[in-house]
Amino acid sequence: MQVCSTTTDVFTTPVTLLDGLLEYYPAAIEQADLWQHQLRETVPWQQDTITIYGRQQRIPRLQSWHGDDDALYQYSGTYLIPKPWTTELLALKAMLPPFGLSRCNSVLCNLYRSGQDSMGWHSDDEPELDTQSPIVSISLGCERDFAVRRRGETRMHSKLRLQHGSVLVMQPAFQQYWQHSLPKRATVHGERINLTFRAVCNRVVSA
Ligand SMILES: O=C(O)CCC(=O)C(=O)O
Numbered sequence: 001m002q003v004c005s006t007t008t009d010v011f012t013t014p015v016t017l018l019d020g021l022l023e024y025y026p027a028a029i030e031q032a033d034l035w036q037h038q039l040r041e042t043v044p045w046q047q048d049t050i051t052i053y054g055r056q057q058r059i060p061r062l063q064s065w066h067g068d069d070d071a072l073y074q075y076s077g078t079y080l081i082p083k084p085w086t087t088e089l090l091a092l093k094a095m096l097p098p099f100g101l102s103r104c105n106s107v108l109c110n111l112y113r114s115g116q117d118s119m120g121w122h123s124d125d126e127p128e129l130d131t132q133s134p135i136v137s138i139s140l141g142c143e144r145d146f147a148v149r150r151r152g153e154t155r156m157h158s159k160l161r162l163q164h165g166s167v168l169v170m171q172p173a174f175q176q177y178w179q180h181s182l183p184k185r186a187t188v189h190g191e192r193i194n195l196t197f198r199a200v201c202n203r204v205v206s207a
C-alpha cells in the first residue's frame with residue numbers, strides 16, 4: 001500500500017470550481033494514512049455486478065454500500081440494500097456537517113485496487129437522492145484524476161487531481177449540469193479508497 005504524507009490542517013481554504021458547484025479541500029482529513037488502513041481492513045469490499053444495456057458486468061472496482069436501514073438506493077440497475085454503519089464510517093460521517101452535509105444517511109465506499117480500476121461517466125442524480133444536500137466525497141490513498149464534462153457532451157472539460165485526505169463537495173446542481181468519471185491510469189499502481197456520503201430520501205422504491 002502506498003504511504004502518503006498526512007497533514008494537520010483540518011480546514012484549508014477550499015478551491016472553488018465550476019462557479020461553486022464543486023468545492024475542493026485538499027487536506028481536510030487528519031491521519032489519512034490511518035483511515036485508509038482501517039477502512040481497507042474493516043469495510044466488507046466486494047466486486048458487484050451491474051446491468052448495462054441488459055448485460056450483466058462486473059464493476060471495475062470493489063464497493064460497499066452502508067447506511068440507515070431505510071436508505072435504499074438504486075445504482076446502475078442494482079438495488080443496494082445498505083449494510084450497517086461501521087465504527088469508522090460513523091466517525092467520518094460525524095465530520096461532515098461543516099462541509100454542508102448534515103442529513104447524511106448513507107455512504108458508497110469504492111476501492112480502486114490500481115490504476116486499472118475506474119468509474120465511467122455518470123451523474124449522481126438518482127431520484128432518491130435528496131436534491132437539497134450535497135454529496136461529500138473523501139479520497140484516501142493514491143491520487144487519481146476526477147474528470148468532468150458537460151452533460152450532453154463527450155469531450156472532457158477539466159480534471160481535478162484528488163489528493164490523499166482530500167474532501168470534494170459536489171453541490172446538487174453539479175449533478176444536473178455535469179457528469180464525472182474516474183478514468184483508468186496506467187501509471188498508478190497503488191490503491192485508492194473513495195467514500196461518497198449522501199442523503200437519500202427515506203422511502204422504499206418498488207422494483
Ligand atoms: O472515486 C471517486 O472519486 C468518484 C466516485 C463517484 O463518482 C461515485 O461514487 O459516484
Ligand SMILES: [Fe+2]
Pocket residue numbers: 122123124180
Ligand atoms: Fe459519482
